[in-house]
Amino acid sequence: MEYFIQQLINGLTLGAIYGLIAIGYTMVYGIIGMINFAHGEIYMIGAFVSFIAFLVLGAVGITYIPLALLVVLLLAMVFSAIYGWSVERIAYRPLRGAPRLSPLISAIGMSIFLQNYVQILQGARVKAMQPLISGGFTLMEHDGFTVTISYLQIFIIVLTIVLMAVFATVIGKTALGRAQRACEQDRVMASLVGVNVDRTISLTFVMGASLAAVAGLMVTIYYGVIDFYIGFLAGIKAFTAAVLGGIGSMPGAMLGGLLIGLVEAFWSAYFSIEYKDVAVFSILVLVLIFRPTGILGKPEVDKV
Amino acid sequence: MLSVSGVHTYYGQVQALRGVDIEVKQGEIVTLIGANGAGKSTLLMTISGAPHPQQGRVTFDGQDITDLPPHEIVRLGIAQSPEGRRIFPRMSVYENLQMGSVPSRSDHFDEALEQAYELFPILKERQDQRAGTLSGGEQQMLAIARALMSKPRLLLLDEPSLGLAPLVVRQIFNVIKEINERDGMTVFLVEQNAYHALKLAHRGYVMVTGNISMSGTGKELLDNPEIRAAYLEGGH
Ligand SMILES: Nc1ncnc2c1ncn2[C@@H]1O[C@H](COP(=O)(O)OP(=O)(O)OP(=O)(O)O)[C@@H](O)[C@H]1O
Numbered sequence: 001m002e003y004f005i006q007q008l009i010n011g012l013t014l015g016a017i018y019g020l021i022a023i024g025y026t027m028v029y030g031i032i033g034m035i036n037f038a039h040g041e042i043y044m045i046g047a048f049v050s051f052i053a054f055l056v057l058g059a060v061g062i063t064y065i066p067l068a069l070l071v072v073l074l075l076a077m078v079f080s081a082i083y084g085w086s087v088e089r090i091a092y093r094p095l096r097g098a099p100r101l102s103p104l105i106s107a108i109g110m111s112i113f114l115q116n117y118v119q120i121l122q123g124a125r126v127k128a129m130q131p132l133i134s135g136g137f138t139l140m141e142h143d144g145f146t147v148t149i150s151y152l153q154i155f156i157i158v159l160t161i162v163l164m165a166v167f168a169t170v171i172g173k174t175a176l177g178r179a180q181r182a183c184e185q186d187r188v189m190a191s192l193v194g195v196n197v198d199r200t201i202s203l204t205f206v207m208g209a210s211l212a213a214v215a216g217l218m219v220t221i222y223y224g225v226i227d228f229y230i231g232f233l234a235g236i237k238a239f240t241a242a243v244l245g246g247i248g249s250m251p252g253a254m255l256g257g258l259l260i261g262l263v264e265a266f267w268s269a270y271f272s273i274e275y276k277d278v279a280v281f282s283i284l285v286l287v288l289i290f291r292p293t294g295i296l297g298k299p300e301v302d303k304v
Numbered sequence: 305m306l307s308v309s310g311v312h313t314y315y316g317q318v319q320a321l322r323g324v325d326i327e328v329k330q331g332e333i334v335t336l337i338g339a340n341g342a343g344k345s346t347l348l349m350t351i352s353g354a355p356h357p358q359q360g361r362v363t364f365d366g367q368d369i370t371d372l373p374p375h376e377i378v379r380l381g382i383a384q385s386p387e388g389r390r391i392f393p394r395m396s397v398y399e400n401l402q403m404g405s406v407p408s409r410s411d412h413f414d415e416a417l418e419q420a421y422e423l424f425p426i427l428k429e430r431q432d433q434r435a436g437t438l439s440g441g442e443q444q445m446l447a448i449a450r451a452l453m454s455k456p457r458l459l460l461l462d463e464p465s466l467g468l469a470p471l472v473v474r475q476i477f478n479v480i481k482e483i484n485e486r487d488g489m490t491v492f493l494v495e496q497n498a499y500h501a502l503k504l505a506h507r508g509y510v511m512v513t514g515n516i517s518m519s520g521t522g523k524e525l526l527d528n529p530e531i532r533a534a535y536l537e538g539g540h
Pocket residue numbers: 315318319320338339340341342343344345346347387
């Protein structure tokens with residue numbers, strides 16, 4: 001039982017991270033009906049910016065952790081947002097109206113480019129960081145097995161909840177969110193009522209990218225190791241989460257993320273850690289076969 | 305106020321407009337009639353900038369708007385209630401009206417909303433309902449109200465009576481007349497319901513396969529035997 005609860009906590013933490021990345025996939029899909037295949041790389045860049053920012057802050061002597069976290073968070077979001085914006089400008093906007101396969105290929109091209117770009121700039125070796133926050137609460141203790149939730153896990157889960165609340169408000173209540181939903185439902189009509197569609201699409205990429213950056217920051221401090229290749233696996237897992245939850249649905253992306261995180265944690269704990277990725281991808285295959293609209297998705301199979 | 309001259313519009317290889325000239329003056333109701341596929345909706349969409357014409361010019365109040373994007377054209381004061389209504393189905397009625405006010409200043413919203421509810425009281429009752437669940441007539445009213453929310457100077461209406469019961473059609477035509485007479489709104493109206501639309505209009509145009517074939521006052525067109533035969537037989 002204690003073991004189970006511990007895995008639940010670990011899985012939820014992991015799932016929060018996947019969920020944040022998945023929201024970027026789902027928002028972009030919602031507005032342009034296409035998967036942003038460079039999104040995993042945006043997350044990877046968020047992780048690298050965080051890593052570098054922590055080193056720089058450490059070097060200039062800013063060691064007060066809440067301040068450092070806040071500064072790194074903002075830097076990661078801003079840098080990733082710029083990259084997300086560029087992906088849209090370079091890989092998607094020039095191909096608006098082209099056959100659907102074209103932007104898909106150009107986005108995969110962007111993804112490969114960004115991986116190699118970071119590899120050349122930062123090297124191929126794994127980067128490791130000292131744990132930033134240690135310690136936590138012991139929730140229960142039984143037969144020598146303790147269930148703990150670390151401060152870091154609390155930080156990740158709370159920050160995720162806060163960001164979800166902020167994003168739900170932006171999309172549900174603000175003019176920008178309405179413009180995004182209008183573009184999703186009828187892009188030409190949105191332009192006829194005065195929405196600048198190109199700008200709205202850009203902002204959607206920017207918003208998705210900044211959430212991916214937060215996920216990058218979380219992974220950097222949670223695992224303490226990153227390399228230029230992490231965007232690929234995390235990207236596919238978050239994509240799986242988005243599809244599982246119902247692509248196009250924001251709550252679905254978060255739900256899917258949590259489920260994927262739980263599957264990964266429990267699979268590693270009870271079966272084999274080597275095959276955890278296989279377990280996740282099996283879910284992707286099964287969902288695509290049996291329920292392509294996902295758990296909360298709208299039945300618009302023709303768009304998938 | 306609006307002048308369209310020599311406009312050619314294509315969808316890929318398909319040519320939909322073949323040199324259209326029309327003129328709409330301040331304060332007028334101008335009706336455009338024509339058979340299915342003549343290019344009426346294409347003309348309205350070309351005026352709104354989606355798609356842009358391949359050849360020809362569109363000017364509004366002397367300004368060349370031919371190559372402006374749609375979101376800038378509506379800011380200049382041309383709003384459209386398009387064919388098929390195209391309300392945002394997964395938004396509430398209220399949110400649809402908020403979308404309509406995107407081009408105008410936010411402090412005009414309450415006033416414009418009040419006017420819209422005054423013209424179409426049913427929309428106020430339905431304001432929190434998902435627009436996709438409205439009846440056809442209510443959706444049409446919403447589409448017109450949404451266009452009015454931007455306080456346009458020129459209103460483009462594409463077949464507002466399509467598929468609606470006579471009572472609702474009359475209500476909508478009354479509203480068009482009311483905003484024209486009371487607020488001086490200029491209206492460019494596309495209609496299949498030629499009799500009512502020409503009666504309402506100061507002037508009219510007839511379109512045949514991408515060309516304007518005839519024009520005149522509403523009465524002239526109504527009295528024209530060719531038009532009676534082609535567009536007014538049956539019913540009225
Ligand atoms: N999106 C499109 N792609 C390709 N061809 C189109 C498109 N829209 C319209 N057309 C073609 O352009 C021509 C004019 O169409 P349009 O919709 O403007 O006619 P209309 O006069 O509004 O007809 P209706 O009375 O049936 O609404 C038609 O031949 C139509 O098939």
